[in-house]
Amino acid sequence: MQGIWFSELQTPGLALSVKLKKTLHHEKTPYQDLAVVETESYGRMLLLDNIIQTTVGDxxxxxxxxxxxxxxxxxxxxxxxxxxxxxxxxxxxxxxxxxxxxxxxxxxxxxxxxxxxxxxxxxxxxxxxxxxxxxxxxxxxxxxxxxxxxxxxxxxxxxxxxxxxxxxxxxxxxxxxxxxxxxxxxxxxxxxxxxxxxxxxxxxxxxxxxxxxxxxxxxxxxxxxxxxxxxxxxxxxxxxxxxxxxxxxxxxxxxxxxxxxxxxxxxxxxxxxxx
Ligand code: AG3
The missing domain is CATH 3.40.50.150 (Vaccinia Virus protein VP39)
Known part of the structure; x- marks a missing residue:
């Protein structure tokens, strides 16, 4: 697979992979790791501790x-x-x-x-x-x-x-x-x-x-x-x-x-x- 992909490990044996256009923001807050990325298929996506919280697309x-x-x-x-x-x-x-x-x-x-x-x-x-x-x-x-x-x-x-x-x-x-x-x-x-x-x-x-x-x-x-x-x-x-x-x-x-x-x-x- 070409390009940069983010994969959430949803279970120990299952991942959901999303192709990224770019990372807009990444920080460690006092509570968690936070990232906002731009994806090809779902638009912008919010990740907390590498878990998909929400995407603009769905x-x-x-x-x-x-x-x-x-x-x-x-x-x-x-x-x-x-x-x-x-x-x-x-x-x-x-x-x-x-x-x-x-x-x-x-x-x-x-x-x-x-x-x-x-x-x-x-x-x-x-x-x-x-x-x-x-x-x-x-x-x-x-x-x-x-x-x-x-x-x-x-x-x-x-x-x-x-x-x-x-x-x-x-x-x-x-x-x-x-x-x-x-x-x-x-x-x-x-x-x-x-x-x-x-x-x-x-x-x-x-x-x-x-x-x-x-x-x-x-x-x-x-x-x-x-x-x-x-x-x-x-x-x-x-x-x-x-x-x-x-x-x-x-x-x-x-x-x-x-x-x-x-x-x-x-x-x-x-x-x-x-x-
Ligand atoms: N609340 C998170 C639901 C859990 C998603 N779990 C996962 N992807 N493994 C969503 C916040 C949206 N407002």
Missing amino acids: EFFYHEMIAHVPLNTHPNPRTALVIGGGDGGVIREIIKHPSIEKATLVEIDARVVANAREYLPEISCGLDDARVEIRFEDGIEHVRQMENTYDVIIVDSTDPIGPAVGLFSAEFYRNVYRALKPDGLFVAQTESPLFNGRLIRRIQRDLAEIFPIARLYLATVPTYPGGLWSFSLGSKEYDPLEVDWKKAPQLVTRFYTPAIHQGAFALPPFVQEIL
Whole structure:
């Protein structure tokens, strides 16, 4: 293969390789190794510790599905919290909802936000909206301190390695429950059903113990391991399968639609088996 390629080792035996045009930026932040590269097929791409976080070419699959499923499940979401998500993609989707009065981004690494603003304007453009508050702090600590505060919480974390491990724990989910309003709900990205079945099973069981409604949904994300990604949802009151679509806002999207929302909860037999 000619030229310079970046390969993410997605599992010990599987790599995804992307041909690079150039490296736009590379630094060691206090938390991680950060790079923004220009790729031939997916446009600009953000890497944290050599793991693909997002690309301009396919980010909308993930950001629309992690944001609009919970926001349309809630009949009137006014306050939303994003944990992680320093590239701004989830915030950009949240502020499409006219009911949103305040969207809080809690990102541990200020350098992710700074670099997204500089190199990924298509993704970070929502961060300047007047309804958005950005806090550079530990999301785990933040939810520990909050009570009865948010309608929707979205956990847009890195993989469960290093600092993100705590974002996949039952203790964290209990704190999320407390940080939510009495009819609130939350969603977290929960990795690949093909490669992380045991993790997903454990998370779904933890959520079922904490929330009256616990569900799993799926979406394609071309640059993530296995190409099929999972999202775990815990809700105090509203069921994502019972949305009153007549009352849902009209959204301009490229992946998400009401039919895709409904269909995302249809689980293939191999996924039902891991639960
Ligand atoms: N959150 C990262 C999802 C995990 C991707 N994992 C991987 N490529 N091995 C994405 C941040 C986007 N806002």
